[in-house]
Amino acid sequence: MKNLLVICCLCAVTLLAGGQQHATFDDLVLEPGSFYNGSDSKGGFYSGGFWFPNSFDTEWDSWMGFSVSNMKDTITAGYNNQYSAITAGGVNGSDNYAVAYVGGELEFNLQDTAVISGFYITNSTFAYLSLKDGDDFSKKFGGTDGNDPDYFKLIITGIDAEGGQTGVEEFFLADFTSVDPDGDYIVNTWKWVDLTSLGEVVSLKFTMESTDMASWGMNTPSYFCLDNFNYPRTVVSEEVYGGYGELRVYPNPVKDIFHAELPAGVEEIIIAGPDGKLIVKREIYEKKVIQISALSGMPAGTYFLYVKSRETILVSKLMKL
Numbered sequence: 577m578k579n580l581l582v583i584c585c586l587c588a589v590t591l592l593a594g595g596q597q598h599a600t601f602d603d604l605v606l607e608p609g610s611f612y613n614g615s616d617s618k619g620g621f622y623s624g625g626f627w628f629p630n631s632f633d634t635e636w637d638s639w640m641g642f643s644v645s646n647m648k649d650t651i652t653a654g655y656n657n658q659y660s661a662i663t664a665g666g667v668n669g670s671d672n673y674a675v676a677y678v679g680g681e682l683e684f685n686l687q688d689t690a691v692i693s694g695f696y697i698t699n700s701t702f703a704y705l706s707l708k709d710g711d712d713f714s715k716k717f718g719g720t721d722g723n724d725p726d727y728f729k730l731i732i733t734g735i736d737a738e739g740g741q742t743g744v745e746e747f748f749l750a751d752f753t754s755v756d757p758d759g760d761y762i763v764n765t766w767k768w769v770d771l772t773s774l775g776e777v778v779s780l781k782f783t784m785e786s787t788d789m790a791s792w793g794m795n796t797p798s799y800f801c802l803d804n805f806n807y808p809r810t811v812v813s814e815e816v817y818g819g820y821g822e823l824r825v826y827p828n829p830v831k832d833i834f835h836a837e838l839p840a841g842v843e844e845i846i847i848a849g850p851d852g853k854l855i856v857k858r859e860i861y862e863k864k865v866i867q868i869s870a871l872s873g874m875p876a877g878t879y880f881l882y883v884k885s886r887e888t889i890l891v892s893k894l895m896k897l
Contacts, residue, residue: 597624597625597626597806598624598804598805598806598807599623599624599625599626599628599674599804599805599806600623600624600666600667600670600672600803600804600807601623601644601666601670601672601673601674601803602666602670602671602672603623603624604621604623604644604672606644606645606646606671606672608646609646609647609648610645610646610647611643611644611645611646611647611659611675612643612644612645613630613632613639613643613659614630614631614632614639614641614643615632615634615639616632617632617634619631620641620642621642621644623644623674623805624805624806626686626805626806627685628641628642628644628674628684629641629642629683629684629685630642630643639677640677640678640679640682641676641677641682642674642675642676642682643659643674643675643676643677644672644673644674644675645659645660645661645672645673645674645675646665646671646672646673647659647660647661648660648664648665649664649701650662650663650664650701651701652701653701653702653705653706653709653711654702654705654711655702655797657701657702658675658677658700658702658797658799659675659700660700660701660702661673661675661698661699661700661701661801662698662699662700662701662704662763662764662801663698663764663765663766663801666766666803666804667696667766667803667804670803672803673801673802673803674801674802674803674805675700675799675800675801676782676799676800676801676802677798677799678730678782678783678784678798678799678800679798680783681781681782681783682781682782682783683779683780683781683782684779684780684781684782685778685779686777686778686779688778688853689736689737689776689777689778689853689854690776690777690848690853691772691774691775691776691777691846691848691853691854691882692771692772692774692777692780692805692806693770693771693772693806693807693882693889693891694768694769694770694771694772694806694807694889695768695769695771695802695803695804695805695806695807696766696767696768696769696802696803696804696807697730697747697749697763697766697767697768697769697800697801697802698763698764698765698766698767698800698801699749699750699762699763699764699799699800699801700797700799700800700801702797702799703728703749703796703797703798703799703800704762704763704764706796706797707728707749707750707762707796708762713795714788714795714796714797715788715795717750717752717760717762717788718752718757718760722752722757722760723757724752724787725752725753725787726750726752726753726786726787726788727748727750727751727752727753727785727786727787728748728749728750728751728784728785728786728787728788728796729746729747729748729749729751729784729785729786730746730747730749730769730782730783730784730800731744731745731746731782731783731784731785732744732745732746732747732769732771732774732780732781732782733780733781733783734771734774734775734777734779734780735777735778735779735780735781736775736776736777736778737778742774742775742776742777743773743774743775744774745769745770745771745773745774747767747769748763749762749763749800750762750763766803770884770889772844772846772882772884772889773844773884775846775854775857776853776854784796784798784800786798822837822839823836823837823838823839823883823890823892824836824837825837825881825892825894828892828894828895829894829895829896829897830871830894830895830896830897831896831897832869832871832872832873833867833868833869833871833872834867834868834871834894835865835866835867835868836865836866836868836881836883836892837864837865838860838863838864838865838866838883839883839885839890841885842860842863842883842884842885843859843860843884843885844857844858844859844860844883844884845857845858845860845866845868845881845882845883845884846858846881846882846884847868847870847871847879847880847881847882847894848879848880848882849874849877849879855870855871855874855879856868856870868881871894871896874896875896876896876897877895877896878893878894878895878896879893879894879895879896880892880893880894881893881894
């Protein structure tokens with residue numbers, strides 16, 4: 577078992593600050609080719625101000641929850657390679673990333689309510705090779721002829737301060753349900769999971785679901801890897817350009833009222849404060865230009881406008897005078 581050498585920002589809170597805190601896991605120092613899984617019984621680790629919980633059973637030498645890893649093995653199949661991402665590293669070639677093992681339900685708590693932008697996700701090598709080839713415990717996805725409508729997905733549920741659900745997001749780590757076999761896939765790159773639709777949450781609940789089931793539960797290894805948690809995908813002062821269109825905000829800096837020119841396909845906008853707290857959430861119906869007065873009377877400082885379509889999310893930084 578490998579140990580974490582340094583854990584930064586050890587504090588007695590779950591989340592230090594919402595909005596611009598983000599976890600890259602590169603603030604945790606590991607020996608090369610190692611991982612930290614909570615074997616010291618500390619109950620988890622901090623990254624970027626977030627607390628990632630885990631539990632370790634010394635009797636069975638097993639764990640659940642979150643681990644941090646820099647393992648790069650994309651070849652070795654089976655349980656002994658449970659700490660490797662199929663990408664052989666983090667987002668954009670970074671060393672560290674997190675591995676989650678979901679034993680039924682995994683709860684991730686924040687100290688205060690916040691809008692979480694999302695995170696990057698991929699398969700663990702353990703799960704990927706099990707899905708691709710099958711093993712002694714799990715089936716090869718698609719079956720022997722490739723026609724079985726299998727899927728493996730992560731389900732993320734937002735929970736508000738009153739304990740109610742704010743919404744649910746699903747991400748398919750493997751999907752063989754397409755009528756066209758060419759549409760079948762198993763994720764082997766980093767993909768963004770947008771969580772802004774969950775709104776203001778105080779916790780996230782992670783569960784996993786697979787078509788490969790037994791009487792005792794899921795046969796598919798219930799692992800996923802994540803990186804850049806709550807990381808803004810694109811942040812600029814006035815304009816955002818991309819393959820999904822153009823977003824322009826003016827005037828910026830903002831005194832009271834500003835306008836946003838939206839790309840086609842926008843369904844929703846969210847404005848969040850520097851602490852991540854929700855200020856306004858608004859559905860959009862085929863509007864090109866909208867007027868927004870939500871910052872009128874708000875304190876001076878930095879705010880963020882999230883513009884969401886089905887394909888992507890654009891983010892514009894707003895400077896309030």
